[in-house]
Amino acid sequence: MDRKKLWLDWAVELQSLAQAGLYYGKDKFDRERYARIREIAAEILAFQGDMPLEKVKDLFCCETGYQTPKLATRAAVFQGERILLVQEPKGWALPGGWVDMDISVAENTVKEVREEAGLEVRADRLIALLDGERHHTTVYPWKVAIAFVLCTLVGGAFQENLETTASGWFPLDSMPPLDWEKTTREQLELCFRARAAVHWHTLLE
Incomplete structure (x- = not known):
């Protein structure tokens, strides 16, 4: 080890x-x-x-109470055979972030897409709830769980914001350089499989 x-x-x-x-x-x-x-x-x-x-x-050292994992969301939004990615400082990633205390996982997913891509979506299905340590090398002083949510595009257009510099739609065989701390190739493949499945069984780690 x-x-x-x-x-x-x-x-x-x-x-x-x-x-x-x-x-x-x-x-x-x-x-x-x-x-x-x-x-x-x-x-x-x-x-x-x-x-x-x-x-x-x-x-x-600032939290109180019994320590539980932090929860983050990542949105899988499709347009035809392409998936939405946003450009972060270290590369491209699925829109997402930490879940705010006063909203649900679904609401947070919708909010993050709006903030990072300027788009309105509907959160439809939980693709997976993954253990962050198994997929990312980022060191956090707490356990991280990541909810991947399949969404339907409703409308909107990219807006300038403080978190991302661009957004785009990409097919699985032509991905831009990814921010591996936030989105991996394996996770993108998972999202594409979930979208294509008639009956999807949520992946739980």
């Missing part, structure tokens, strides 16, 4: 245990110990992940 990945996994587990202890623990001395364990986990992540400690603490 990759030693660096092992250290990062240990740090994430320590943080999760410490966060639960801080939330449920009543003894003030135990809470001090849990807080220190959380700091050590952040120090490990900063050292092994080559990140500034203060940035890690901002991401890693």
Whole structure:
């Protein structure tokens, strides 16, 4: 096993245990110990992940309650045999992002397409709920689950925005350079298979 990945996994587990202890623990001395364990986990992540400690603490040490995975959405929108991609700073990707606290997965999917591509869509079907660690190399201090949602195009046109610089429709055999941290070739193939299937069984990891 990759030693660096092992250290990062240990740090994430320590943080999760410490966060639960801080939330449920009543003894003030135990809470001090849990807080220190959380700091050590952040120090490990900063050292092994080559990140500034203060940035890690901002991401890693601000949540309360029992730690659960972060949820993100990616929209699969088709026009004929082409799929919608948006241009991110590191390459092209399916429209998507973190799910906001006050809306549903379907609503978030529609919102992200509107914000990143200027298009109105209808969220129709859950293609897959994937474990981010199994498909992406990005290091996060938490578990990430990604919901891929098949959508129907309703209307609209690309609008300038703060997140993407362009949008386009691409066939599977002619993809632009992808942002592998957000969308992989395997995930695009999955979306095309889901669209073509008469009866699609949601892929659950």
